[in-house]
Amino acid sequence: MMRLSRAALGAACALTVGLTAYTGMPASAAAPAVSSPAVGAVVAKPAATLAWRDLPTGSTARFRGLAVVSRDVVWAAGYDGTILRTVDGGATWASVGPAAAAGLQFRDIEATSASHAVAMTVGSGEESRIYVTDDGGASWVEADRMADPAGFYDCMAFTDRSRGVVLSDPVGGVLTLKATTDGGHTWRSVDTSRAPAPLATEYYFAGSGTCLSAGVGGRLAIGTGGADRARVFLSDDRGASWSVVDTPVAASGSAGIFSVRFMDARRGVIVGGDYLAPDSRDAIAAWTADGGRTWSLPDVAPGGYRSGAAYAAVGGPNAGVAAIAVGPTGSDMSWDGGRTWRPIDGSSLDTVQCVAGRCYASGAGGRVAVLEVGSR
8 A cells, every 4th residue: 555545544654656557458447458459569659649637526636546437438536525427538427436434545446337447445454445336326335444444555457357455554564455356346355475574664555546557367477665675476367376576676665666558468667666765767668578576767757757658559550559758757657578668757646547548547636637648
């Protein structure tokens, strides 16, 4: 959890962002990761000048949770129990959050349609909850509540429409997760007794709902921070067994991996940094081409601390897949698998998801913006 999540559930929070998972996965059990023109070679350069266009949400809440179901259907989840939904590509938004969650902070939302969504709040113990709707937000059911006061939900991910996991900060010195097999309606604890133990001060950052990613075949990946090194936990069987690898991303009590995303079974990126030093570009991102077994620093890093990332299908003469990273000091794109990053702009955003050539991102002040990166 971002101790930016527990200790400062709001204050130092001035920073963060998100993404999607492995190709072929409904990223947010709803949020299709990259709707692809085939996941081909990385793109050498953008097909056109790119710029974020703000959408009229009518809200002032900070949105760290985002679920992009299609080009038109998007859910945004944020502070003060706020959840918005659009079914017309952001032209209009409806406030559909559960009344029972007023005052709580939503940090993640996963959706499969305009009707079904699973939303997660953060906080110590019972402030960490999961709500589910099957009617577009007209009604919500509280599906889960963290019982242990040491627990703190950080992010969720779904491997398909029915099966997903929610990640908590370690409780009792062990990797702590719950799983659902019915689209988020019921949750059970996952046995992680044989998983590698978290480091003494290791935890996860609840800044964009993307410290955990899910992929085809039940693959899961978790990015960590808080300790003396940032690591990635990997599972190929929906959390039944785990391995862990060190990464070159810098880590400390306020630094580490904020977002972990894979384009396919081999290629992925991690982004993060130090939220207390958002302009630093030192060891804030890395890339892999072997499924996460090894990670390398980029030749050109993003422009500063980045809380979220996503993959986007880029059309035109440079058709392929590009990676996008967002954060409080700006957003960047990489057209070569995370080896080099180029700036898009310097505006603040917390999380991002893309589908069918269109990316949505959200952040502070009720901001939701759209970026057109390719054709349908």
